[in-house]
Amino acid sequence: MYRIKPELFNLNYTLDCGQVFRWEREGDWWTGVVGNHVIRLSREEDSGELLVDSELPPEFFARYFRLDDDLHSIYESINRDLLIDRAINKYRGLRLIRQDPWECLISYMLATASSIPTIQKRIYLLSRFLGKELEDGYFSFPDPEALANADFPTLDRCKLGFRTERIKAAAEEVCSGELDFDAISRLEYRYARERLMRLRGIGEKVADCVLLFAFEKMESFPVDTHIRQTIQHYHIDDSYFETCKNLSCMGEWGREYFGHYCGYAQEYLYYQKRVEGFVPLY
Template identity: 40%
Template sequence: MNDSIVLDADTPFDLDATLGCGQAFRWEKGADGTWSGTARGRAVRIRQDGETLSFSGADEAFVTDYFALDLDLNEILASIDTDPTIHRAVASCTGLRLLRQEPFETLISYICATNTNIPTVKKRVRLLSERYGTPLPGGAHAFPDAAALAPCSEDALRACVLGYRAPYICTTARMCADDPDWAARLAGLPYPEAKTELLRFPGVGPKAADCILLFAFQQYEAFPVDVWIRRIMRRAYLPHLNESGGMSPKEYEEIASFARRHFGRYAGWAQEYLYCVREDDR
């Protein structure tokens, strides 16, 4: 590794929890504990040994910004630590941070993520990058930008195992290529208006929109609700919800609105901590 950072004692950070909790799809952990991935057009390797982060392919400013090391995590966790359920999650996963990801990659990645599992999402994103992204040192590929994906046919994208999502990604890439300021404009909007804007993209539903806002736009009141989060919220907070069955848009909004009232302006951080311990809620 070329560079390193020694974290302050009051800067909790858990690299494994942060990269292993499903918020980003371009990272893999090696047998020696080193994570390799691509982010914002860089091929990066990083590992943590206690309070020391060692990395290559990036500089200190990049690592600090991408991993949100400039935020006061203790303050955020104190703000959301409002009940025994979230307290257990915070105690178990202290140091997990929300990444600051590139907007277009996050938008396309979460269209890829609908109705599937994380390994499949990783495969789709990897294939898109290998076929249409810029080569990077070490054999990696950057995620393609909107201009690179916009000319692609639906059939070409289906070869990236996208299935019914191929036309959604075709149209979304063209919309973004035709409107290069879309992300900057969306970043200046309050949460409700920003979510409405994202829902214009085909293939983006309420949950995908909340993930994109949380992970790419730092709209921390966004509270994505999937089957895992619904299960936790029903057990711990909203017992009147049906035990089984699909989740209607009305129920989704009920859960997310409750979370924003209960956890406050960092509800999205609470969501990620609850998701991190989801397997404990079986």
């Protein structure tokens, strides 16, 4: 076990805000699976130090938690109104996480029309039946080959429902090289989104989540129910809403309104809405 002291970082907000699904909290400690490692983390409130129970080096966590992001500059960039100002001040230190593209892709394909506990259960079952056991009760996420070669009776045990054929097809594309993550990372945001949306079962919201969390496309602005309701409630008057009824238009609005780091703004607004609902601005 060792300690690191990151600047402007809140572990609880970062792991609880809904961007990752394989972390669970018990008391002051978080336990998660990242790659082939079971990791346990806690943050001391007084010192701000992060207690790390893992064989992974500090450099891993600096990259994973995007500690290289200049949050002070990002806050200045996205702080456009009272609503986002409130979210920034209340959830200060929430950082986006750099996720593995393969796991992120499948996780968000499993996330459609589902609650976070349901998503977590599906990912756990998928890892249990197709991954490798790392510790008692903890399993690695299945690699593309394991998922592509899985039979349907096994996948049915994972409770994936209508998503089963879609994620199996995505795994087959990755295995064949038709879906190339390195190529997607090199594409400009709009072209990368178009490529992901060629996969069956991936719409704009899922594509934007994957691009934001796994491909560092900061201009991604995922629009789900919480963000749609927030925009409608706080930002869009009746005359504008008549021309902005779909999620794609709201995503364009978010990119224009918040700028390059709109993905950060989205996560703060999403977390605020999910935890508190509609908040007063006085």
